[in-house]
Structure formats: structure tokens, C-alpha cells
Amino acid sequence: MSETEDADGTEASGEVVTTAHGSGGGQMRSLIGDLVLSRFEDAGDVGLHDLDDGAVLPVDDDQSLVVTTDSHVVKPPVFPGGDIGRLAVAGTVNDLAVMGATEPLALSCSLVVEEGVEMDFLDTVLASARATCEEAGCSVVTGDTKVMGSGDVDRLVVNTTGVGLVPRGHHVADAGLSPGDAIVVSGTLGDHGIALLSEREGFDFEGDLESDVAPVNDLVAAALDAGEVTAMKDPTRGGFATSINEMVGKADVGAEIDERSVPVADSVAAAGEVLGIEPFDVANEGKVVFGVAPEDAEDVLAALQDQPLGADAAIVGEATADHPGRVVLDTGLGRRYLTEPEGEQLPRIC
Amino acid sequence: MATDSDKDLQFRDPDTAEELTERLEELMDDIGEPVDVMHVCGSHEQAIAKFGLRSLLPDGLSVRMGPGCPVCVTNMPEVDEAVALAEDGKVVATYGDMFRVPGTARSLEDAKADGADVRVVYSASEAADIAAENPGEEVVFFATGFETTAAPTAAVLSDDPPENFSVLSAHKYVPPAMEVVAEMPDTNIDGFLAAGHAATITGYGLFEEFVADYDIPVVVGGFEPLDVLLGLERLLEYVRDGEAGLENAYPRAVSEEGNVQARDTMWDVFETESGEWRGIAEIPAANLALREEYAASDARERFDIDPDVGGEDPLTEQCICGDIMAGKADPDGCDLFGEECTPQNPVGACMVSSEGTCKIWYEYGGQPDL
Ligand code: SF4
Ligand code: SF4
Numbered sequence: 001m002s003e004t005e006d007a008d009g010t011e012a013s014g015e016v017v018t019t020a021h022g023s024g025g026g027q028m029r030s031l032i033g034d035l036v037l038s039r040f041e042d043a044g045d046v047g048l049h050d051l052d053d054g055a056v057l058p059v060d061d062d063q064s065l066v067v068t069t070d071s072h073v074v075k076p077p078v079f080p081g082g083d084i085g086r087l088a089v090a091g092t093v094n095d096l097a098v099m100g101a102t103e104p105l106a107l108s109c110s111l112v113v114e115e116g117v118e119m120d121f122l123d124t125v126l127a128s129a130r131a132t133c134e135e136a137g138c139s140v141v142t143g144d145t146k147v148m149g150s151g152d153v154d155r156l157v158v159n160t161t162g163v164g165l166v167p168r169g170h171h172v173a174d175a176g177l178s179p180g181d182a183i184v185v186s187g188t189l190g191d192h193g194i195a196l197l198s199e200r201e202g203f204d205f206e207g208d209l210e211s212d213v214a215p216v217n218d219l220v221a222a223a224l225d226a227g228e229v230t231a232m233k234d235p236t237r238g239g240f241a242t243s244i245n246e247m248v249g250k251a252d253v254g255a256e257i258d259e260r261s262v263p264v265a266d267s268v269a270a271a272g273e274v275l276g277i278e279p280f281d282v283a284n285e286g287k288v289v290f291g292v293a294p295e296d297a298e299d300v301l302a303a304l305q306d307q308p309l310g311a312d313a314a315i316v317g318e319a320t321a322d323h324p325g326r327v328v329l330d331t332g333l334g335r336r337y338l339t340e341p342e343g344e345q346l347p348r349i350c
Numbered sequence: 351m352a353t354d355s356d357k358d359l360q361f362r363d364p365d366t367a368e369e370l371t372e373r374l375e376e377l378m379d380d381i382g383e384p385v386d387v388m389h390v391c392g393s394h395e396q397a398i399a400k401f402g403l404r405s406l407l408p409d410g411l412s413v414r415m416g417p418g419c420p421v422c423v424t425n426m427p428e429v430d431e432a433v434a435l436a437e438d439g440k441v442v443a444t445y446g447d448m449f450r451v452p453g454t455a456r457s458l459e460d461a462k463a464d465g466a467d468v469r470v471v472y473s474a475s476e477a478a479d480i481a482a483e484n485p486g487e488e489v490v491f492f493a494t495g496f497e498t499t500a501a502p503t504a505a506v507l508s509d510d511p512p513e514n515f516s517v518l519s520a521h522k523y524v525p526p527a528m529e530v531v532a533e534m535p536d537t538n539i540d541g542f543l544a545a546g547h548a549a550t551i552t553g554y555g556l557f558e559e560f561v562a563d564y565d566i567p568v569v570v571g572g573f574e575p576l577d578v579l580l581g582l583e584r585l586l587e588y589v590r591d592g593e594a595g596l597e598n599a600y601p602r603a604v605s606e607e608g609n610v611q612a613r614d615t616m617w618d619v620f621e622t623e624s625g626e627w628r629g630i631a632e633i634p635a636a637n638l639a640l641r642e643e644y645a646a647s648d649a650r651e652r653f654d655i656d657p658d659v660g661g662e663d664p665l666t667e668q669c670i671c672g673d674i675m676a677g678k679a680d681p682d683g684c685d686l687f688g689e690e691c692t693p694q695n696p697v698g699a700c701m702v703s704s705e706g707t708c709k710i711w712y713e714y715g716g717q718p719d720l
Contacts, residue, residue, distance in 0.1 A: 027694050201472070276704050326715075333367045333575050334402025337715025342693045 027342065046099070046173055053095040053234060054162075056171045064168050066101035068092060069161040077155055078124065080195050081210030082285070084158055085129035090285060091236065092162035093136040093215040098232040098288060100171040101164025102221035104138040111145045112157040125156065136215035138162075172224075174243075175250035176231035179321040182297035183255060184290040186219055186304055187212065187312040188263040189240045193282020194271050203274070209267055214286035219307045223288075226303030227296025233289050241280040242340045243289050244327050252324045257317035260332045281341035291319060361574030362401075370579040371406045377586035378408040386538055387585050388677045390416035390528060391545030392705020393573045399714035401575040413582070414539065414677035417527045420495040420520075421447045421703035422671060423627040428520045429453030430657035432492040435518065435649065436466035437658070441484065442518075443469045443477035444492035445499075447703040452696065455660025458492075474499070474506040474517075481515035490649045494520045497548040500638050501612040504619035507640070507647050518649040521638035523622055524548050525560060530633050532564045537677050541567040541585040546577070546600040551616070553608025554598045565594045572600035619644055628699060629672025665690060669698035674707050681711040688712060 017031065032051070042049050044057035045064060054068030070091050077084040089107065096104050109129065113122065133139050140160075191212040198209050216234070223229055231251065235243035240262075248255045264272075264279050272279045286309060292300045297315055304310035329338040378385065389395065395415055398404060407413065417423050430453040436442040442458060449470055450459045462468040467487075471477045474491055481489035489512075493503045500521040507517060524545065531537055544557060549570045557568045567588035571581025581599045588595050598604055618641070625637030640648040649655070668686055673679040681687050681700070691697040693709055700708035 329402070331401045331575075332362065332364050334405040336399065336402035336405065339713060339715050341713070 045169075046171060050173065050175070052099065052174050054099045054101075056099060056166065058168055059165075060168075062168055063165050064171060066096050066099045066164045066166055066171065067161070068095035068099070069159065070095065071157055071159040073154065073157050074196070075154070075200055076196075077121070079199050079211055080208070081191075082213035083125055083128050084156060085125035085127070086132045087213050087285060088158040088160045089129050089132040089136065090213050090215045092160040093132075093138065093217055094234045094236075094286075094288075096162045096164040097215075097217040097220040098172065098174070098234045099164075100166040100220075100224065100232075102217040102224065104136060104162050104164045104217065106141040106163060107133065107138055108159075108161045109140045109143040110159040111143070112153050112159070113145065113147050114153045114155050115147055115150045117155055122156075125158075129158075132215060136217055172229055172232045174231050174233040174247055177247055177251035177253050177255075177291040177319040178230060179253050179319050180294050181230050181291040181319040182294055182315050183244065183257065183317045183319065184223075184292050184297065184301060184304070184313060184315050185240065185262065186216065186223075186288040186290070186310050187286070188265045188268065189235070189284055189287060190264055190268045190272065190279025190282050192285045193239060194268045194275070194277065194279055197275060197277060197282065198271050201275070203271070209271055212284055212286035214309055216286055216288055216309060219304060219309045220288060222303045222307050222310070223290060223292075223300050227300040228293035229290050229300065230293060231291035234284070235287055235289050236283045236285060238341060239279070239281045239283055240289060241278070241327075241338055244338070245340045247289070247291065248319065248327055249325050251319070254320040254323040254325070255317055255327045256320055256330065257327060257338060258330050258332075260330075261314050262316045263312040263314050278341070280338065294318070361576050363576065366576055367406070367579060370576065370583055371408075373583050374411060374579070374586060375408045377583065377590055378410055380590050381586065384410040384412065385540050385586065385589055386412045386414055386677070387541045387543060387582065388414040388416045388531065388537075388539045389543040389545070389571070390418045390524060390531075391543075391547070391573075392419035392422075392703065392707070392710070393547065394418065394543060394545065394571065394578060395707055395710050396705065397573050397575055397578050399710045402714075403575055403578060406579075407582075411582070411586070413543075415674060415707045416531055416542075416677055417627060417630055417675040418545065419675075419700070419703050419705035419707070420499070420522055421445075421451060422675060422699040422706045423522060423527075423630065424448070424451065424494050424520045424699065425626045425628045426452070426454045427657060427659065428518075429457065430455065430659055431650070431655045432490075432518055433458055433461050434655050434657040435490050435492075435653060436461040436468050437464075438653070439466075439488075440653070441467045441469065441480065441487045441489045442492055443471045443480055443489060445472070445494060446470045447705070448492060448494055450696065451699045451702045452666075453657075453660070455658050474503040478506050478511045478515050481512040485512070485514060487514060488653075489515050490518050490653075491515070492518045492520065494522075496522055496524050496545070497551040497616065500620060501551045501609070501616045504616045505612070507619050507644055508615055511647060516647045516649040516652050517640065519620070519638055519640055521620065522625075522627070523636050523638055525552075525556060526622070526633050526636040527627060527630070528560060529564070530631055530636075531676055532560075532566060534676055539566065539677060540589050541569070543578070543581045543585060544568050544570045546570055546572040546604055549598075549600070549604045549608065551609050551612050553606050553613070554596065554604055555606040556608070557596050561594050561596045567594050567596070569597045569599050570604050572603060627675075629669070630675055665697045669700075671698040671700045671708070674700060681708040682716055684708070
């Protein structure tokens with residue numbers, strides 16, 4: 001963008017990008033909306049403007065290609081329960097899966113490495129990426145490696161792109177909720193975000209706080225086999241609160257969530273209270289939020305609970321015709337709105 | 351503190367909540383007119399909002415917010431001082447909430463974006479550790495908070511901190527602020543729910559004089575949702591009986607005496623002085639300044655602080671934080687709420703801190719008509 005005018009001839013605002021633009025809430029959406037979306041046209045059944053987890057492009061009458069891409073940076077790059085290699089592979093596999101492409105065809109993997117990074121560290125990360133590929137039943141088929149000067153990038157950025165196939169017309173968008181649909185989550189929420197925040201801030205909580213990072217394609221496949229899934233999202237950045245708000249916003253329905261039925265590990269709840277951070281507001285890397293046709297909710301739940309990653313799955317609420325675009329949380333005591341977190345989550349003062 | 355009795359108490363038990371809510375209804379029926387009570391602690395507002403407690407309160411019972419957040423009441427020029435120190439090359443350590451509070455011209459976050467060394471810490475001792483690890487740097491702890499954090503700051507100062515460590519105190523003392531609010535002509539408060547954390551240090555006995563002087567009931571309450579409901583129940587009992595009593599509804603943490611040692615250390619290190627609470631008033635004896643014996647660790651004594659004071663932002667003039675903290679308004683009564691003023695782009699401090707009423711309303715969806 002030029003000093004004074006942008007491409008449309010409007011005056012430049014002088015604004016700069018801040019970390020808050022990257023934390024997944026309303027600010028990020030306006031950044032993407034203003035700068036990116038306005039410049040590219042849609043193609044396919046699900047495109048850029050849908051802001052879904054990936055794009056869906058028809059190949060022929062029978063099949064569509066699902067494509068997704070993500071860049072991964074994480075602090076620290078090796079964390080309790082995983083590392084950036086596992087995160088990059090699982091993140092991309094999961095984005096494909098929640099579009100309905102549960103058998104990833106292949107991934108690409110690009111590394112941007114800071115000069116001075118230890119070989120052993122890279123070795124660990126790539127070994128972990130490979131192991132995660134095996135778990136998910138896919139492989140990395142192309143890639144790229146760049147080395148940047150010290151300080152030009154923070155240790156390591158991993159970009160992964162994934163492709164998969166869905167039977168034409170059988171992808172699952174995140175916008176498909178209808179009133180009455182059950183909201184189902186595949187397991188405990190907040191594990192990744194709270195584990196990372198605790199590690200980063202040097203809190204030594206008793207009990208194990210571990211990231212949930214894992215590929216969920218088998219889990220999603222089991223759900224799709226068991227019943228009619230109307231909407232899906234993987235609640236990464238911005239957490240469950242952001243995902244469910246996005247889902248109701250796109251579908252123009254409301255939702256009622258019963259807080260007591262939402263699975264949250266005790267250790268995560270306790271650490272969240274100490275940090276002053278809501279587990280609903282932070283990232284998950286191995287979880288899925290489903291909308292399920294009401295008559296199939298129990299079957300889908302049972303199928304999830306049969307899976308190793310779905311043992312704690314639960315029906316947590318339902319979509320409603322009331323208060324479109326908003327999520328009401330019944331706390332078991334009173335009721336309030338569940339809103340999306342904005343900006344960086346900073347632990348509180350006391 | 352977490353003992354077996356904690357488990358027995360079932361702080362979040364819906365049945366007990368229902369019983370308490372019914373009690374509140376009965377009491378309000380007995381009283382037969384609207385009641386306004388005020389809490390003076392951001393954590394109370396947190397609990398109320400997070401658990402949706404306002405949706406449970408009987409009609410006519412209004413729980414107002416008081417000057418309950420130490421970040422919100424920190425005056426802009428105090429922020430300016432911290433920013434000036436950071437820009438002058440000192441390492442400034444402070445609590446996370448303070449990081450983004452706007453000063454008159456800039457926030458610590460702005461200073462950091464321009465290369466200043468600003469660190470977020472969780473305690474005064476962590477700030478002192480940074481000083482110990484960086485003997486070549488001057489490390490200033492921008493210390494905010496009420497009694498709860500003032501006592502630990504005092505403990506660090508009295509325990510021979512590193513020479514390169516100093517404190518810029520913006521610590522505040524709650525009781526005098528309650529007096530000011532109680533005296534405000536257009537704030538008609540029928541009772542106070544006092545902050546349990548602060549009282550852990552100072553003891554609930556401290557409020558005896560206040561109750562007598564202002565003829566108003568005070569109940570010290572904890573922060574679990576049932577603690578809050580219980581505190582409200584006790585307050586309404588006093589209101590019904592027309593009595594100005596003092597009660598401790600948080601006995602598992604608060605005693606009459608408080609934590610004598612922590613309190614003594616606090617008063618060894620700090621003395622009160624008059625100061626401006628942001629948006630509220632100049633409050634006598636409500637700021638905690640370092641005593642002369644600690645001048646060597648007092649950033650104001652040690653450095654020639656020359657803050658870059660900005661002009662008044664027109665938006666700031668529309669901010670009604672002061673009215674909100676005086677119990678006269680709700681956040682959605684502010685024209686800027688959720689529009690010009692959001693947690694990402696805060697106009698007033700109340701939208702920054704996780705204890706700030708505006709932020710809490712924003713985060714938990716305000717007081718929805720559910
Ligand atoms: S310091 Fe603690 S007791 Fe005081 S207002 Fe903050 S949370 Fe409440
Ligand atoms: S919404 Fe913003 S501007 Fe309005 S009172 Fe609250 S902090 Fe001040």
C-alpha cells in the first residue's frame with residue numbers, strides 16, 4: 001500500500017497491524033474482510049468469502065476437491081503434549097476433516113527457519129510431523145525450505161497445505177445449523193490453549209496440562225457415518241466461544257449452551273481460574289464442534305464416544321430460532337451471553 | 351486455604367443458589383421498595399457476570415458497581431509516569447492489565463511497540479527477580495492494586511530487594527474510597543458488599559467505624575457465586591431491619607484481624623496520601639505512597655520522571671467510567687460502549703482491565719434480557 005492512498009484510491013488510515021489482529025476475533029475478521037476478501041473472487045462450492053476451514057472445488061460430477069492452508073507459529077515450539085510439527089500436520093488434516101474430507105490425499109510443508117536454530121530441534125519437529133502424518137493416513141508430497149537471518153523470524157514457521165476429496169455436494173460447511181440441531185463437542189475444551197499459556201507464563205500447575213493436538217479425521221469420519229452432521233468446525237484460535245458464535249452468526253440462528261454439560265478437564269478449569277482465562281476462549285487442536293440433526297444426536301454421540309479421541313464427547317446444547325446470532329450460556333446458576341474473546345488473552349492482575 | 355471445608359461448601363450448587371434466590375425474593379417483598387447495593391471489587395463483578403447472576407436477582411434489587419478495580423482508578427498521569435520511565439530506558443515491569451491502559455498520550459504497550467522494555471509480571475517478587483537477573487538495568491515495578499497487591503509489594507521492599515529495583519507506586523487503599531462514594535449525593539446506596547480479598551489482609555474489623563459513621567450496612571463477601579448471593583442475602587436482611595451492621599460472609603478467608611503480619615508490613619512501607627482516582631474524585635488518604643525510609647526504592651525519588659503528558663482526547667471526555675464506578679451508570683449507558691470503545695481499542699481504563707466493569711460487560715454479554 002502506498003503512503004497515502006490504497007489501491008482503491010481511498011485515503012490510507014495510517015493504522016498498523018497489531019498482534020490483536022492475529023488472535024482470531026472481530027479484529028482479525030475486519031482485517032481479512034478489508035484487505036483480502038475484497039480483492040479475490042470466489043470459485044467452487046465453498047470459497048474464500050465463506051471464511052470456512054477450507055475451500056471446496058468441484059472436480060467432476062462425483063467429486064469435489066477440498067483445499068486448505070495454514071501457517072503455524074507457536075510459542076514455545078515444543079510444548080506439553082506436542083510440538084509445532086504435530087500441530088502443523090494435525091491442523092491441516094483437521095481443517096480438511098471438518099469440511100468432510102476425512103481421508104487427506106496429501107500435504108505440502110514449507111519451513112521458514114531462523115538462522116541458528118538447532119538441527120536437533122528441526123529433526124524432532126519433522127519426526128513428529130511424520131508420525132502425525134502416519135496417524136492421519138497421509139504424507140507430505142511437496143515442500144520448500146527457506147532460511148532467514150537471525151531475528152527475521154522467530155525460530156520456525158511451518159506452512160502446510162492439504163488436499164482431500166469429498167463426494168460432490170457432501171461437504172459440510174460451518175454455516176449449516178438449523179434451529180433444533182444438537183450442538184455436540186468431541187471432548188474436553190481448552191486443553192491446548194491453557195496448557196500453552198501456563199507453559200509460556202512459567203506457571204507450574206500441579207496435574208497434567210497437556211495440549212490435545214491430534215488429527216481428528218477418524219473421529220469426524222465416525223460422526224459422519226453415524227448420522228446427519230449439519231455443520232462442523234474445529235475450534236482452534238479463539239476457542240469454542242468463537243467457533244460457536246461464528247456458526248450461529250453464519251446460519252442466523254441462536255444457540256443455548258448448558259455450561260455444566262460442556263466437558264472441561266478439572267486441571268484446565270483450575271488453571272484457567274488462576275490465569276483469569278476462560279477455557280472456552282482458547283484454542284483446541286484436536287476437537288470438533290458439530291451441529292447434528294436432532295434425531296441423530298444420540299447416535300453421533302455414541303459413535304464419537306467409541307473413538308479414542310471422543311471418549312469425553314458430549315451434547316452441550318442446541319441451535320434455536322431465538323436470539324439469532326447470539327449464544328446464551330446457562331451457567332447452572334444464571335444465564336448470560338457467551339461472547340467471542342477479543343484480542344490477546346492476558347492473565348489478570350489478582 | 352483449600353481445605354476439606356471448601357469441598358463441603360459446594361460453591362456452585364444450583365439448589366443452594368435457588369434457595370438463596372428465593373430468600374432474596376422474600377426479603378425484597380418484605381422491604382417493598384427498590385434496593386441498591388454496591389460492591390467495590392472487580393472480582394465480584396466478574397463472578398456476577400460470569401455466572402449470569404443478575405438474571406437471578408429479584409426485580410427492584412440492583413447491584414451497582416463501585417470503584418472496584420485498581421487498574422481503572424489509576425490516574426492517567428500515573429500511567430504517563432510509567433511510560434516516561436520505559437521510554438527513558440528503564441525496564442518497566444507491571445501487571446498484565448496495566449499494559450494497555452491509556453495514559454494521556456500513550457500506553458505502556460505503545461512504548462513497548464517503540465522498543466521500550468516493558469514486561470508483564472504476576473507479582474512484585476517476579477519484578478524483583480528480573481532486577482536480580484539484570485544487574486546492569488534499572489528495573490521499575492509499576493505497582494498497582496489495592497491491599498491485596500500492596501501487601502506483597504511491601505513484603506518485597508522490606509526484604510532487601512536488589513539495588514537496581516524500585517517501585518512506582520500507584521497502589522490504592524479502598525476504605526476511604528467507600529467513604530467518598532457513600533457521601534456522593536446522587537449515589538443512593540443501601541449497603542456495601544465489601545471485597546473479600548482486600549479484607550483478607552486488612553480484616554473485616556476495619557469497616558466497623560465506616561458502618562457507624564455512615565450508618566450503612568457492610569457485608570464482606572467472597573467470590574464464588576454462592577458467596578455473592580449469600581452476601582446479598584445478609585445485606586438485604588440488614589436493609590429490611592433498618593440496621594447498619596457489619597458482617598463477614600466470607601469466614602473461610604477473612605478474619606476480624608486480617609493478616610496482621612502482612613498488614614503491619616504494608617503500613618511499615620506505605621503511608622496514605624491524598625490522590626486523584628481516575629474519573630471519580632480526589633480522595634483523601636486513599637493512595638499508598640512509599641514512606642521516606644524507602645525513598646531509595648521509590649522510583650519517584652530516584653528518577654527525575656518527566657512524563658510526556660498529552661492533550662485530553664475528546665473521546666476520553668465522553669467516557670463515563672467515573673459515573674460507572676460511582677454506581678450511577680451502567681456501561682451500556684455510555685455512548686462509546688462496544689462501538690468506539692472495545693477491549694481492543696479501549697477509550698477508558700474500565701474497558702482494559704479484566705476487573706473493569708466495561709470489559710466485564712463486554713466479555714460476558716452485559717446484562718441481557720434473557
Ligand atoms: S484487588 Fe482483589 S479484592 Fe481488590 S478489587 Fe481487585 S480482586 Fe477485588
Ligand atoms: S465504555 Fe469505554 S468510554 Fe464508556 S465508560 Fe466504559 S471505558 Fe469509558
